[in-house]
Amino acid sequence: MFQDLSLLPIFGIFAAATLVILTCGLRMTYLADKLADRTGLGEAIIGGVLLGAATSFSGVIVSLTAALDGRASLAFSNGIGGIAAQTAFLALADILYRRANLEHAAADLANVFQGGLLILLLSLPLMAMTGPDIAILGVHPISLVLIVVYIAGVSGSREIRIKPMWKPVKTRETAPDEPEEEDHDHRSTWMLLAVFLGLMALMGISGWGLSNVASVMIDRFSLEASVVGALMTAVITSLPELVTTLAAVRQGSLQLAMGGIIGGNTFDVLFLTLSDVGYRDGSIYHAVGTNDIFWLATGLVMTSIVTLGMLYRQEQGPGSIGIESLLILLTYGTAIGLQVAF
Template sequence: MPFNDLSLTLLLVTLALAGLTILVCGIRMTGLADRIADRTGLGEALIGGVLLGAATSLSGSVVSVTAALDGRASLAFSNGVGGIAAQTAFLALADILHRRANLEHAAAELANVFQGALLVLLLTIPIIAYAGPDVAIFGVHPGSFVLLLVYGVGVVASKRVREDPMWRPVGTSMTEKDSPDEDESDNRGNIRLFVVFGVLMLIMGVAGWVVAKVANELTDRYDLSASLVGALMTAIVTSLPELVTTLAAVRRGALQLAVGGIIGGNTFDTLFLTFSDVSFRDGSIYHALERPDFFWLATGLAMTSVLLLGLIVRQRAGPGGIGFESMGILGIYLMAIGVQAFAM
């Protein structure tokens, strides 16, 4: 599709249709992920953090890879880290929806706490790569390999934390348990379940490519900041599945799936940087960035830290029925948007 031949109206319509496609697929995948968690016995937190998190992040990863292949380092980077900030803010919105208690209190699960700490670690690696020497192995910075290694080790460790925890959250009357909705021994239709899940992932990937091409055209045509477009347009559009799946999971009572899906999706989103670095052929992508590109990484890191504190403190309720972490997360995100708007 010759995107440069499209009018502004058609570009925005194309962007909206791609976003709607991502949205519909994300809604369908939530129910499938919940059933997979029940049938495999792996639990909502782990399935939400790994399978659902990675699947709903596919469109975003396609955006970053496409931007990197086009030599747009800032757009590729800001799309990944901007998505982390946006998706963390979505979790605060889900807390507002869950009126019975603070979501982080009700969804007590050690695997989510572990993945939150893992995410903080992963977000520090790009900073180290940026501040360190400009080195590359076949055009890829060693930090990108470290990101992939730490993520893989973290996934294995998350499973061990769930199966043999050394710490357990204190149960209260407001704590929601992760209990299967169906008979785990019923394996009929499992293949079809995974096939449908895979097809939805493929469709989301194509939609992500369309979003990237529209973003490239808008950036060039109107001389927009690539960091701003990546963090506040492509990141939010491709993060719509996380918003819908999180709200849908809360409505279904699958609270561990809701929290795990956001944290796991954010953890997987750090791999956007590895994918982007491999796709960026002008050397290390970290040293093609400028200082302002790290604004949204720092924002996501601050929001994740507040979320992790909330998961540990487990405040039962706060102002408006939400915890201090949700107020802090929304406050940081809105402040960051205000700073970016002022910088324009």
Template sequence: MFEQLSLAWLFASFALAAAVVLVSGTRLTHLADTLADRTGLGEAISGAVLLGASTSLGGTVVSITAALDGHASLAFSNSIGGIAAQTAFLAVADLVYRRSNLEHAGAELINIFQAVVLVGLLSLPLVALTLPNVSIWAMHPVSFVIPLVYVGSLFASRAIHDRPMWRPVVTPDTRQDQPEDERSGGRRSTGRLLLSFVGLMVVMGVCGWSIAQTASQITQRLDLSESLVGALATATVTSLPELVTTISAVRRGALQLAIGGIIGGNTFDTLFLPAADVSYRDGSLYHAVAMDDYFWVVIAIVMTVVLLAGLILRERRGFAAIGLESTALLVIYAGAVLVQVLVRAS
């Protein structure tokens, strides 16, 4: 279908799908915040599971579709590039929250734990690269490990929520999680909330498929690098829900939800890799991609470590009323983009 469209219509379709993703993400934030209170999971876990997974659905479809079409680099870089972009979005949210450093005010042990898990998950593709190019049921062995680690981390997060062994120091700037009913006083059917949530997820999935198809066509017609398009174009566009939902959550005062949504979305994004690996029919996905793709793996690890340090240090105020880690995240991401563009231009 997209093969018949002109370049102008391809860009228009790409922009329309991005706009729908943007609008849907705003509504998802409110639903996730309310469901966090109804289910008793808390904002951090709901951010990691409900918000993280739902806003990442479009990116999942992009990676799977690209892998099915044989575009290994596009599938891989879309996942990892999205993690880097979304981590930078947390620094943007810190700029929006003016009372104090976001990582200080939204202190939550589960988010720290999830960041540690994310570093481990991001290290696994590098492990796959050092192992032989073997497949089991058309999947590299590492692709079996990633989902197991992810699911195990969710059970561990629930245990931390129910029986925390560490607690952050509460300061006047620390924002505590408050039930949605206490803030708004309203109460709607939980079933209707869930139906709306699932409906928005479906819409975002369809938009993700459209973005993948238009991006692959644009890449071919303009003779662009799949790695560059995946890491900077499709990854950024499919990560727009995270930007919208994070800023929306910050404005609602749901700071743990905002931070958990980014970190949880990033951990969920690592599941793109085994999904793309099983969809890629020409061997191990990890050995089919270029070093440019692994460049973004290293950048994502460095950015996550910086964020983790900020979550532990909890600087109350820093340069431009944001934390030092937020400034570093923006600098690292901008520098990585510049390096990639200059390398491609040379």
């Protein structure tokens, strides 16, 4: 269907899908903050699980659609490239928050734990890609392990919030996660959740359209699938994370901003599980190329920098942002430059 369309409607669908993803992502931030207060789960958990998964939904559809279409590299690079892009968004949020380094002000043990969890989740596909080419019913065992580790990690994050064994040192710049004193939204919690799920559905439809547009562009312009996945579909489907992160920082919900990015990244690793299930020509880990491995390594490096930054907690860095933010932007910019040049 999409292959028969001319360029004008193709770019129209591309623009419309991008706009829907952006608009829904912005609205989701407000709803997630309200749900964090009403459920008592806190901004780090709601940001890392509910908001992180929901804003990644369009990306899920992109990867799954590409995998079902036999485009292994596009499916893989879309998920992994999104992790790199979203981590770079944290550096942009740090630039916006001028009072102190964001990783210092948003100190929360659940976010540090999720950072470590993400490093583990990103390491497992690397093991699969460099190990024997095995598959059970076309699915690599590591894909199932990713689900188990993710669920255990979410449970561990909740346990850490309830009974933390470590606590960050409070400073004058630490922004605590405190519920709003007065809730002006009179809709029920269930109604807020229903609206949230409706926005997720719209993002899923947009993701399906975006995946088909990307496939058309790869074929018509002879583009590298890994570049399209990592730098086009991944960035566009990650725009909700940029919008929600900047909006959360502006409204002072710093743990929500950090948790939304890091938690969204942990959820994004599960793109690989769905892609492996959707890809029917064997294990997807052995159907991708070195460019895809490169973006996986980039995601690991950037996540390690963020996690170390949350532990180091520099209050003020060069230009009033953390040194880790500079390193993140430098790493991401270098990765893009290398991919475009070579």
